[in-house]
Amino acid sequence: MDYRISDAYTGPRSEDYLPASVATAVKVVIVGGFGVGKTTLVGSVSEIRPLTTEETMTQAGVGVDDIAGVEEKTETTVAMDFGRISINERLVLYLFGTPGQQRFWFLWNGLFEGALGAVVLVDTRRLEVSYDVVGRLEERGVPFVVAVNTFPGAPSYPMRELRSAMDLPDEVPMVECDARDRGSCRDTLMALMRYLHSMTTVSPERQ
Numbered sequence: 001m002d003y004r005i006s007d008a009y010t011g012p013r014s015e016d017y018l019p020a021s022v023a024t025a026v027k028v029v030i031v032g033g034f035g036v037g038k039t040t041l042v043g044s045v046s047e048i049r050p051l052t053t054e055e056t057m058t059q060a061g062v063g064v065d066d067i068a069g070v071e072e073k074t075e076t077t078v079a080m081d082f083g084r085i086s087i088n089e090r091l092v093l094y095l096f097g098t099p100g101q102q103r104f105w106f107l108w109n110g111l112f113e114g115a116l117g118a119v120v121l122v123d124t125r126r127l128e129v130s131y132d133v134v135g136r137l138e139e140r141g142v143p144f145v146v147a148v149n150t151f152p153g154a155p156s157y158p159m160r161e162l163r164s165a166m167d168l169p170d171e172v173p174m175v176e177c178d179a180r181d182r183g184s185c186r187d188t189l190m191a192l193m194r195y196l197h198s199m200t201t202v203s204p205e206r207q
Helices: 038-045 102-112 124-140 159-166 182-200
Strands: 024-031 051-056 075-086 091-097 117-122 144-149 174-177
Touching: 024 038, 038 051, 038 075, 038 091, 038 117, 038 182, 117 124, 117 182, 124 144, 124 159, 144 159, 144 182, 159 174, 174 182
Parallel strands: 024 091, 024 117, 117 144, 144 174
Antiparallel strands: 051 075, 075 091
């Protein structure tokens, strides 16, 4: 298969190289069902030109891939998306977006290795596609936050109703996110960082 790394890829640009001052890198995985906006989120927030492995959807997927609700989608991620954010001159955050179609979920195992945490991106028009995603993260013990992608025209529900529908523990954060907006994606990642930090903080009464 001929993977396409972004459009008109001609090699790394000077700004894509990792600065020599970087000493530490952490990994976050962006997960979710098919067509929820993972590639868009990585592309919106990455400081470098994102690496993508999108391929044109063909007749071979008919009857195999569930495209209900996203029939207009013509491309799909078949391996991963990759982006980078510099936290400071010594620390960088690597973003890995997973493929959404279940026949590619076997690739998730490798992408989860070494991940600090995950963002579960969901679409309220097809909330059910997120149930198995959350289950896989819980099975692997990967901390995560849930980000509700605000698609135009998508139904809006109170967070408590969405939490109940997804059977999420109270401590798992839920936020709204516009995957097209860099600031909104940044805020979502910050919600994950705050959650991860809270998990490492020991309350005084338990010390």
